[in-house]
Amino acid sequence: MPLESLSTLDIPADLTTQNGVSLPSLPNGSQYYSTDPKLFFSSTVISTAGMSDACTDLVRMAIMANGGEWLPTITADVTHLVVESITRDCDPNGFTPIIVSIGWILDSLETKALAPTAPYELKPKTSLLQGKINADSVSAARQFCEALLARDACDESRDNILLSQSGGPPPFVPFELLVKIFIQLRDDAISLPFPSLACLLAVSQVCGRWRSIAHCTGELWTHIPLNYHSKKHYSRLQKLFNAWAERSRPRILRITVRSCYPNTENPIIVLLLSYASRIRELSLNLPQAHFHRFLRAPAGSFSVLEKLRINVIPKSEAVYDPSSGLSRYEYFCDEPEITGDADDGVLLEGMTAPVTCLIDSLRLRSISIDSSGYTRLDSRMLPLAWGNLKNIDLEFVALSVFDVAYLFPQLNCVKRLNFATDDFLGSSMPAIPRVGLAHLVDLKWTGFGTFDDSIFDCLILPRLASLCMREGCLDTIYSLCDRGSFALRELNLTFFHMTFPRLSSLLREMPSLISLELYVSIDITDELLLFLTYDKGEKPVLPTLENLVIADREQQFTEPVMLRMLESRWRTTPLASGRITAQRAAAHGADRKVRARITELVEEGLKFQYNCN
Secondary structure, X not given: OOOEEEOOOOOOHHHOEEOOEEOOXXXXXXXXXOOOHHHXXXXXXXXXXXXXXXXXXXXXXXXXXXXXXXXXXXXXXOOEEEEOXXXXXXXXXXXXXXXXXXXXXXXXXXXXXXXXXXXXXXXXXXXXXXXXXXXXXXXXXXXXXXXXXXXXXXXXHHHHXXXXXXXXXXXXXXXXXXXXXXXXXXXXXXXXXXXXXXXXXXXXXXXXXXXXXXXXXXXXXXXXXXXXXXXXXXXXXXXXXXXXXXXXXXXXXXXXXXXXXXXXXXXHHHHHHHOHHHEEEEEEEEEHHHHHHHHOOOOOOOXXXXXXXXXXXXXXXXXXXXXXXXXXXXXXXXXXXXXXOOOOOHHHHOOOOOOOOOOOOOOOOEEXXXXXXXXXXXXXXXOOOHHHOOEEEEEEEEEOHXXXXXXXXXXXXXXXXXXXXXXXXXHHOOOXXXXXXXXXXXXXXXXXXXXXXXXXXXXXXXXXXXXXXXXXXXXXXXXXXXXXXXOOOEEEEEEXXXXXXXXXXXXXXXXXXXXXXXXXXXXXXOHHHHHHOOOOOOOOOOOOOOEEEEEOOOOOOOHHHHHHHHHHHOOOOOOOEEEEEEOOHHHOOOOHHHXXXXXXXXXXXXXXXXXXX
8 A cells, every 4th residue: 555645735825824823924936836737747756656567657757757756855845745546434523634646647647637627716716714715826736636535435426426517526625724744654665675765755755845834733643554463574664663753753643553463562562652642643453462561551651642542353363374375464454354252351351450551641532442342341440531531432341330330420521422331240239320411412332231221310411412222121211311301313222122112102202313223123013114104194203314224134014014104204304215124024925016116216316225034
């Protein structure tokens, strides 16, 4: 995979401040902002990582023909690093970078349009910062970057429609908003002939050219994902990591590590701890034994850490299989499907002393722990500033009722909470104080046992909008509803056991629902579909519903009743998507006209799936 980077290029005169920080005023007419393609390409660097020989030769000739340099020296003055585009997941709550794609530039070369064009900028427009953009001063560099989109493969058809309508890729983010610089290192760079030189080259050109702007923004986010599994790569990796971190000093770091190193003394942990005081976001995907050195780091090590994600790789997925015919790097390159092993829980359950690395991490706002299998957590072993956390995601990490009674009164700022409870203490459970979580909007809960419902008897959630529950009964939800005045927008029930009368009574009290997902056991057939059929004449049921999922392969829904429900809501209510999973037995006698009509609804725009055994 390639090396990626994006640099801030052009800041209009009337947008010289961002978040109260003054930005340098750049002179008009500079060679770096000219629409002349020769000048544009003379300030562009192309990375060959991930490109075929044919693509490499084509782009190299185009760059050099226009006066540009091909892999210039470290001292060269450049403004772009164009790389192969890759599919990547973006944090919906974080900053999303624009990827400068080699595919876009190849298309430009084929159409003889070397200078980037953006038809939507031919007339002055108002930016997201409410600043006026002078069309005469829009640079080719800015047009180039604004015209790029990074989308998943599933959106390819939609992108083609947008391209055909606009004459070019639509704008993604106004460029004046890009006051942060992203640098990304893919660890296959360590396989290149001169990895250290490649790293120094990229860092020098990006950080050097934009040092003045970066200093004015107050921070330079450095994103370094490492897919690291081999001992022989350690020396090269250490040099690359140190060079990258030192040349970006004192910038804040954002690091993602996935490592199946064949030894518990994972050297990447040593590198992380050496720069711990600069890490703002950290994601660790390691076998459980590799975490111990990290967890035992001195208190205050991660003083600026705001977001921590811990994923435990199961032992079965962390051992290299030579019979696969793949190299160690290729074998571990893609994340496997996490299934979980019975002994993974020792990471948390085996603790005999509290975690020290997060003590005094007062800026921590988000923590996510996925142990890849069921495990228990003693909250005393994880001393955090719980009152500062806004996002807590403990996937399959079960808390005792003692832990709930201890933690919940501290959660003053939490907005999203995902946790599980276990009743292994039985009848000795303590009384839980009444707690109001005033900011909580998203709650996900998994219950293991029979006494877990009692924890909701004391919760007051005035702003709750999304509720997802696994392994419980309706008494749990009634406990919440009786003590809250929230208007629930999303409801997801999984492995719930309930009767239809109780479910229908509950749903009638939730007119604000826009999404309903039921993965439940209900001893009914068509009753639920008839109940959900929209009727204007009576008090409508779920009038704002947009998404409906009913997934239970034990049920037998007849297709005519299902069609009647869909037709009653399609174009009458906001219903836009749905999925129903049921037994095929009840569908044998279905009329072909029913199936044909359901197909017509899908062709009209309804996103609907019908799965049956």
